[in-house]
Amino acid sequence: MLAYIFRRLIFAAATTVAISVIAFVIIQLPPGDFVDAYIASISATGGQVSLAEAEGLRIQFGLDRPMYLQYFAWITGVVQGDFGFSVEWRRPVSEVIGDRLWMTVIISVFAILLSWGLALPIGIYSAVRQYSIGDYVFTFVGFFGLAVPNFLLALIILYFSFVLFGANVGGLFSAEYQLEPWSWGKVWDLAKHLPLPGLILAIGGTAQLIRIMRANLLDELRKPYVVTARAKGMRESRVILKYPVRAALNPFASTIGYLFPFVVSGSIIISLVLSLPTVGPLLLRSLVAQDMQLAGTIVLMLGVLTVIGTFISDLVLMWVDPRLRAGLDG
Amino acid sequence: MPPIPMGEPARPRREPILSVRNLETHFLLDEGVVRAVDGTSFDLFSKQTLGIVGESGCGKSVTARSILGIVESPGKVVGGEVMLRRDGAREMIDLAKLDPKGDRYRAIRGAEIALVFQEPMSSFSAYHTVGNQIIEAIRLHQPLTKKQARNKAIDLLHMVGVPKPDRRIDEYSFELSGGLRQRVMVAMALSSDPRILIADEPTTALDVTTQAQVLDLLRQLQDERDLAIILITHDMGVIAEMADDVVVMYLGKEVENGPVDDIFHNPKHPYTRSLLNSIPSILARPRSKLSTIEGSIPHPYARPPGCPFHPRCTVAIPGLCDSQTPRFLPMGDRQGVSCFLHHGPSGQSMPSGKDTGARHDAV
Amino acid sequence: MSEQAATLPLGTTSKAASSAEERIAVATQLQLTWWRFKKHKLAYASGIVVILFYLIAIFADFLAYSDPQSTAAARSFIAPQGIQWFDEGEFRPHVFAITGKRDAKTFKIIYAPDPTQKIDVKLFARGYSYRLFGLFKTDIHLIGVDDGKVEDRIFLLGTDLLGRDLWSRLMVATRISLSVGLAGVTISLFLGVLLGGISGYYGGAIDILIQRLIEILRSIPTIPLWMGLAAALPRQWSVVQVYIAITVIISLIGWTELARVVRGRFLALREEDFVVAAELSGASQLRIIIRHMVPSFLSHIIAAVSLALPAMIISETTLSFLGLGLRPPAISWGVLLQDAQNLQALSIAPWLLFSAIPVIIVILAFNFLGDGLRDAADPYG
Ligand SMILES: Nc1ncnc2c1ncn2[C@@H]1O[C@H](COP(=O)(O)OP(=O)(O)O)[C@@H](O)[C@H]1O
């Protein structure tokens, strides 16, 4: 059991390192360095920076050093909570990101819980009533959920709710709470706005989960232990819920690991369409403006977020699988 | 089909506790109907063991599930009777007429008729401790608290010879050895003190030594608890060791039945004889290849016309066995067989019948 | 030497015989898949839809009638105008001319169809010139008009802000989007077969290494990654350069699933008798892979590819939608949808959402097709 946790921890660490390297590469990719971007942003507002000053800045930021040293300098800063400086906003990156990362977490976690909450009963129903009308309907809707990219779904819902109800479904807060500090009223306001974007975000994952749950449960329903349970005289619904569903839950739980990056990715895009105050719109804007320290930090944070999510899902998996706990496999 | 007067003249004083008559269980698939059980009849008596034998795919397991009313869809009991004499009652009730999903059937399932079967590994849920599963079985039919049920479960494990039952009860099935698992399975089946135990290939997945131990355990429990056992197997050796009466099945049909001595010393049906030939002799090297029956079981949809066994039968009568289906009729006062070597197409006794029996090298 | 010479003829005959057997074995595997696939009605129909879409891609310019790049302020946001098939009970396909009138209150010019001016729609009419299959210069289009410029006459799906015809743009976009999908899947397939094959064939440390790499790639959210990479493409790059770069970026991340499938098949096949037999007979490893293993899982690869294609198409569409993928003047579904990005544009010109329909249809069709192929290739998997 400890060995399993240890292995997953190592894996999480390796992934984190890989992500940090990727984030660093992204920061470095555009032509020119941070000082160039800084100078460009200052001169855009009428300021002046001399060549000598620029050289001074470069040395000050260590940009004259080899790449790997720059990476270590950057990552050391990140570990200490210094994510660099946003040239576009002229503020430290951490200030610019602010609450937005938490909004991303909230909407992603909400979408995942929603996917689970929908996929579990639907998957069970589809398996137990295989080839029923309901099964076909869910299968077909599921295909749509898989096929329609969620930004398109967001776009279509945005349009139709405007045409049909005259409502703009964008945003996570009503106008009066937008700039307010946190309060219970604001939390309630958020809770009221969350379901629609959450649902849009959850659809794709839900469709996948339904298919997984259905297939696994169909497998499990054929296993001998189900016959054993029936032969005891258990009620059929109880048989199914206690045994095969429990067993099918296992591969189901292991999908969180993949679901999480998928949902985080999706949140970026639908945030743009629905103007949600997550890191999504910020990331796009920073990339377009080549505000690379900000962009790199967001990529890094999203990556770390999914690593944490994956690690948690590993722990959940261990919790639901007695064989992992006993250290027999995995 | 007329009811089979099996054994009744010879044992007038005994009354069966379970009496299956012309049981038919079919699977209605898109590709066609699989007649998994196609007219099987037998009687089960208290304290006795009835062996059901046949190659795999002959409908033995489906017979067991039909009795318990747990045939999974698209399977369905479409005909016949499953008469059960409930404890102390004079009248028998026909289980086949009960709603398989109803409460009355559920009260019988596990409580009066219990099942032990082949794969002790996959017969337990890997996500629940064995204790959890036994306690559940106990509390389904007995008004006990969790604590009481747990104590009873430990007693049961002790009874079936599981060492350190108070520790084993909290383990998962995959932490137990194959033999232990099957013992735990037996303990769970006996948890509500059933009078009938159906053991579906209980030893097939076990090694030879463990096999013998489990069979010993079954015999011992039968003596202690007056159990009636239906022992399903494809192994004539197990039958020889355990059974009092034997039913031989082929492709869902009962081809022969009778007391174990008659079946072994005077087998009537060519299929029974082939099965007997496939028993390894004591002198043969262990694990050496058994002499198997020529040919293979036909595909369930492609049931041959006439006697289902005729394509593999060495003594089939051309023009008769491949076109007409033999009826199951009594042979003497203790046996029954469905074979044209013994009965003509209209049911008359065939003179050649006795000879063919003698041709067999008795075991 | 004489011994060798004596055995030679024998050797060649048996070789010829065995390769004939091989062909039969391979053919039957693919044929079996095909038979099972044909029974799968939805997948079969989806296959036809996919083929139709690729035909549209090939004949995009022919099916378009207006020059997709031709702009005119006067044609801005003209609503879709259907073809009128009958004129006073007589079959005569025509459209109404769009004429501008000054609104009395706002003094803006409003463009609206004028039912009194009928313009005949002709088949195989002349329009802008293009190269069919990229080779033959022609200006014949499926439909057009003889009376005036077609750009000012036919508006099957309306126009965008700059007055460009949406139908014609959609045709051309189909070609770009589908071809990015194909190109991306080709690169992914190459990577997937290479790395998945190495992983599954050699096993051991290499396998573990590649598996960990795949696991890491899959646990990183892809969209931020794409965005970061795509945003780094220099502004001054040409359309073609961007096209290639975007394809590579998409496929760099998309190969992992293909690699997983390939590896799985390798693992399953490694154990099979004919590979062992080939190994025993001393065939070189490369020969084993090419002659025996690849054909026998061709059907699995086809299925995996048809499931990977829609993902590629979604990726390109998403990136272009964000403005980080293909850039105007390139036209792809994502580029078209970018115009429909906000509520304001949509409320003025809801027809811009038409571009979503082919995206959804193609992705659905590929998914049904891929599912059917997978079931057919592996009925028990
Ligand atoms: N769930 C099922 N669906 C379709 N056919 C089944 C099913 N279960 C059993 N059968 C058919 O019933 C026949 C008898 O099976 P079974 O009773 O399991 O054989 P045995 O236990 O004698 O080996 C087989 O031919 C099998 O094809």
Ligand SMILES: [Mg+2]
């Ligand atoms: Mg069986």
